[in-house]
Amino acid sequence: ILLRKKSRDRYPGDLPSAGISTWVFFLTAGTLSMIQLKVPLNMLLLNRFVPGFGWLEIVALAGYGAVVAARIYDHKTQAKWRIRVWHLFTIVFFGQLILGLLGFDSFLMTGKLHLPVPALIAAGPIYRGHEFFMIFLFLGTIALVGPAWCSHLCYIGAWDDASSRSKKVPGYYRNDPIRIAITVLVIGMAILLRVFGVGWIPGTILAAIFGLAGVGVMLIFSRKKGTMVHCTAYCPIGLFSNTLGKLNPFRIRIDLGGCTSCMACARVCRYSSLTLEDIQAGRPSLTCTLCGDCITDCPHNTIHYHFPGLSAETARKLFIVLVVTLHAVFLGVARI
Incomplete structure (x- = not known):
């Protein structure tokens, strides 16, 4: 061929x-x-x-x-x-x-089902005390491509992207305190459920509620704001990806010598990582996932991937x- x-x-x-x-x-x-x-x-x-x-x-x-x-x-x-x-x-x-x-069982990995909620990548093994494969897989992607899990590889993130595109031009939403509080709550709850020996049925119900609430965040807040609120303010794995991703050498950098602060990059960023302050600092904020959309939309070719x-x-x-x-x-x- x-x-x-x-x-x-x-x-x-x-x-x-x-x-x-x-x-x-x-x-x-x-x-x-x-x-x-x-x-x-x-x-x-x-x-x-x-x-x-x-x-x-x-x-x-x-x-x-x-x-x-x-x-x-x-x-x-x-x-x-x-x-x-x-x-x-x-x-x-x-x-x-x-x-x-x-x-059609052939379409399942093993037939042993679990909820496809990204937060369970971290919370699930903490609650169970075993089955750490997804944590190792997640950390492996972080080692290779940094926070790009959240813009290329996450099975739920594309839902949030689709919801945010109800608006042609992205809005802006950042709320780091809420993001941190949700992550602490999820991990803390997993620890408490394990310590007190709570059975899998209540744990599954809580996980399902959290997952469905996340879908609600996408349908309401991401659509309203035009930015990926679920991924940047609700999902604990998003926070872990952004923070642990800093251990990876890949970065997005802005050449301030050629940048005119025209904000063309901010008008395509769905992760609320390019404010005027971020641009003037020469790099996107913590919520950047290395998606690269800003690179190809910069009219002055001043944004690029950086690797030492x-x-x-x-x-x-x-x-x-x-x-x-x-x-x-x-x-x-x-x-x-």
Whole structure:
């Protein structure tokens, strides 16, 4: 397919994105191959229906990742494609959950269900005292791409993004005290439930209430404000992602020498991380998730990814390779 003339014309070897697409292809294929070979559980969906066809799925996902990397590397299509593939991941993730609940067990990870509420990534293991896989997975993404979990990889975040886009131009909402208080409440409640030996049914009910309240925050406050209130002021994992993400060397930086404070970047930021004060300081605020929308919308090309020791262009390429590879792998194996 790739060697056909039509394909060669569309994807010539001298494309600026050829290098990062190649890296994404082989990193995705390599990671999924290791999962296929080393994990006893059938992680790839096609394997569950036709044994051995997981290898075809690996090639398809690697090719998909290569195409997505090229689109996200292109400044003209970066923001649009980030949203498209993020929403696709959410649809696939919850689509498999729905099919599993309808009786098609092959679409579930193990058949042992848990609530898909991001806060439970931290609160669940604290309450149970075991099953730390999701914490390690979350920390692994932080190590690779910093707070980009909240703009590329979270299965719920795309809902908040969709709600915030009820307004064409983002509004602004930041409330750090409420954000911290909610996080302390969630973690504190998990500790208390464990200490007092509260059963799983009350714990599940409390988690479900918290999750449904989060959906309410999206539908009411995110829609009203035009910004992602759930992710930046309600979700504990958002706070953990932002704060722990500072341990990662990836940053967004603003070249004050060329910046005119035109606020074009603020008009595309859904995370309330670019006020005039932030821009004049040369960096977005804590709520930045490295989504990159501001980079491609800056008319003066003064915003860029920063990684110590690398040029801005190389830092951007490295970030895209890592985050798209993670996305493609998650698309293939993430399910409940």
